[in-house]
Amino acid sequence: MAKKVFISYRREDTAPAAGRVYDRLSRLLSKRNVFFDVSTISGGENFESRIVSGIERSDAALAFIVVGVRTRGRGAHLRT
Secondary structure, eight states: OOOOEEEEOOHHHHHHHHHHHHHHHHHHHOGGGEEOHHHHOOTTSOHHHHHHHHHHTOSEEEEOOOTTEEEOSTTOEEEO
C-alpha cells in the first residue's frame, strides 16, 4: 500500500522547492497519494476543510519552513 504525503509550504517563499518535491513524489507514489493544495484542491471547494482532511488522511507531512519568518495572527508575517 502506498503511503500518503501532505506537503505544507508558504507560497511567498517556498513554492518552487515544494513544487519540485511534489513532482518527484507524484512520480514515485502517484498524484492521488500526494496532497499539494494547488494540484489537489479544485476551485470552489472549501479550502480549509480540504487542508484538514488532507492532513488527517496522510501518513507523513513535509513542511517547508523559511528561517527568519514568524507569524503573528492569521496572515500577518514578520521577518526577523
